[in-house]
Amino acid sequence: MSGVKITNAIKKYEAVQVIHGVDLQVDDGEFCVFVGPSGCGKSTLLRMIAGLEETTDGSIEIGNRDVTRADPADRGVAMVFQTYALYPHMTVAENMGFGLKMNGVPKAEIDRKVGEASQILKLDDYLDRKPKALSGGQRQRVAIGRAIVRGPEVFLFDEPLSNLDAELRVEMRVELARLHKEIGATMIYVTHDQVEAMTLADKIVVLRAGVVEQVGSPMQLYKNPDNKFVAGFIGSPGMNFVNGIVEAGAIKVDAFADRAVASTAKLPENGASVTVGIRPQHLRVDPKGSGLKVDLVEHLGGVTYIYLDAANGERIIVEASAEVDAPSYGSDVSVTFDDENVMLFDAKTEKRIR
Structure with missing residues (x-):
C-alpha cells in the first residue's frame, strides 16, 4: 500500500x-x-x-x-x-x-x-x-x-x-x-x-x-x-453561535440574558463584537430563568433536543438527557453553562480567538 x-x-x-x-x-x-x-x-x-x-x-x-x-x-x-x-x-x-x-x-x-x-x-x-x-x-x-x-x-x-x-x-x-x-x-x-x-x-x-x-x-x-x-x-447537532460584545474583560451576550462570559482567550478591545460558540450538550435549561422561549422539543429516545428562541431572533439548541423533564412549548426559560466550554470567534474573520 x-x-x-x-x-x-x-x-x-x-x-x-x-x-x-x-x-x-x-x-x-x-x-x-x-x-x-x-x-x-x-x-x-x-x-x-x-x-x-x-x-x-x-x-x-x-x-x-x-x-x-x-x-x-x-x-x-x-x-x-x-x-x-x-x-x-x-x-x-x-x-x-x-x-x-x-x-x-x-x-x-x-x-x-x-x-x-x-x-x-x-x-x-x-x-x-x-x-x-x-x-x-x-x-x-x-x-x-x-x-x-x-x-x-x-x-x-x-x-x-x-x-x-x-x-x-x-x-x-x-x-x-x-x-x-x-x-x-x-x-x-x-x-x-x-x-x-x-x-x-x-x-x-x-x-x-x-x-x-x-x-x-x-x-x-x-x-x-x-x-x-x-x-x-463538525458535530451533530451543530454548535450554537450567538453574538457577544466585549465589556470589561468579559463577553456580554444578549441571548443569554446579558450573562457575562468569562474567557481565558486573548480578547479584543472593549466594545468589539465577537461570536460566542457553545455546543448543545454543554448547555442546561433553567426553568426558573427567563429570556428564551421554548419553540420546539424533540424527543429522540436517548436524548431530547430543546429549541429556544431569544428575543433578538437568535436560536439556541440544547441537548438534554431523556431523563430530564423538558420544558413545555412556549415556556420562558434561560440556560446555564460552564465558561470553560465556550469558544470565541472573531466576528469578521470567523477565526478562533485563543
Missing part, C-alpha cells in the same frame, strides 16, 4: 478556479475523509487523485511516484462511485472479476481474487446472483469487491453510501470500518455527512470553496476547531 501527497494542487475550468492550492499528506494505511458542503470541491479533488480530472497546477504523488500526468489506469488506484454501476446481466462473481478478465488475467487467478474479496465482504452466498436480486447494501459491497480484486495501492470512495437508506448507511459504515482494519489499505473517502466523517476517519480534511479549512483527527477538529466554519460543521 502507499500514501498520497498533494502539493499546491490547483484546478481551473477555464477562468473559474475550483481548487485553490491544496497541500495534503495522506499516510500509508490511513483512512482519510474529505468533508464539506455541496460544491466545496471534495469530489473534484478526489477525481484529480484518480486522474479523472486534470490537475491544472501542482503535483500529486502516490507511493512516492509523481502521477500528476499519469493515466488513471497507471496510478494504482481503484474508485468506488456513488452509483453501483454493476452490469445487470452478470452475476456478482462476474461483476467483481470483469476488470481482471478484460486485462487478460488467467481465470484461476480471477477466481482466487474474487473468492478472497467475497470472504472479506461476506458475499460468498451471493456470487451466483445478479444485481437485481441484491439489496442496495449488497450491491455496494459488490462495487467495493470489484475494487478490492484489483489490489490497488489506494482506494477512493466518492459518497458511496448516499443512495442507501438510513439503516443501510449505518450498516455499511460499520462494514467499511471493518474492511479498512482488515486489509489495512490507504483509503480516501468523500462525504458531505459529518457523522460518516467522524465515525470512519483517522484524518478529516474539511473543505470550503476549494480551500482546506483544517486537517486533523475527528476529535481534534471537534474539540479544537480553527474557525467558526469547522466548529459549526
Whole structure:
C-alpha cells in the first residue's frame, strides 16, 4: 500500500478556479475523509487523485511516484462511485472479476481474487446472483469487491453510501470500518455527512470553496476547531453561535440574558463584537430563568433536543438527557453553562480567538 501527497494542487475550468492550492499528506494505511458542503470541491479533488480530472497546477504523488500526468489506469488506484454501476446481466462473481478478465488475467487467478474479496465482504452466498436480486447494501459491497480484486495501492470512495437508506448507511459504515482494519489499505473517502466523517476517519480534511479549512483527527477538529466554519460543521447537532460584545474583560451576550462570559482567550478591545460558540450538550435549561422561549422539543429516545428562541431572533439548541423533564412549548426559560466550554470567534474573520 502507499500514501498520497498533494502539493499546491490547483484546478481551473477555464477562468473559474475550483481548487485553490491544496497541500495534503495522506499516510500509508490511513483512512482519510474529505468533508464539506455541496460544491466545496471534495469530489473534484478526489477525481484529480484518480486522474479523472486534470490537475491544472501542482503535483500529486502516490507511493512516492509523481502521477500528476499519469493515466488513471497507471496510478494504482481503484474508485468506488456513488452509483453501483454493476452490469445487470452478470452475476456478482462476474461483476467483481470483469476488470481482471478484460486485462487478460488467467481465470484461476480471477477466481482466487474474487473468492478472497467475497470472504472479506461476506458475499460468498451471493456470487451466483445478479444485481437485481441484491439489496442496495449488497450491491455496494459488490462495487467495493470489484475494487478490492484489483489490489490497488489506494482506494477512493466518492459518497458511496448516499443512495442507501438510513439503516443501510449505518450498516455499511460499520462494514467499511471493518474492511479498512482488515486489509489495512490507504483509503480516501468523500462525504458531505459529518457523522460518516467522524465515525470512519483517522484524518478529516474539511473543505470550503476549494480551500482546506483544517486537517486533523475527528476529535481534534471537534474539540479544537480553527474557525467558526469547522466548529459549526463538525458535530451533530451543530454548535450554537450567538453574538457577544466585549465589556470589561468579559463577553456580554444578549441571548443569554446579558450573562457575562468569562474567557481565558486573548480578547479584543472593549466594545468589539465577537461570536460566542457553545455546543448543545454543554448547555442546561433553567426553568426558573427567563429570556428564551421554548419553540420546539424533540424527543429522540436517548436524548431530547430543546429549541429556544431569544428575543433578538437568535436560536439556541440544547441537548438534554431523556431523563430530564423538558420544558413545555412556549415556556420562558434561560440556560446555564460552564465558561470553560465556550469558544470565541472573531466576528469578521470567523477565526478562533485563543
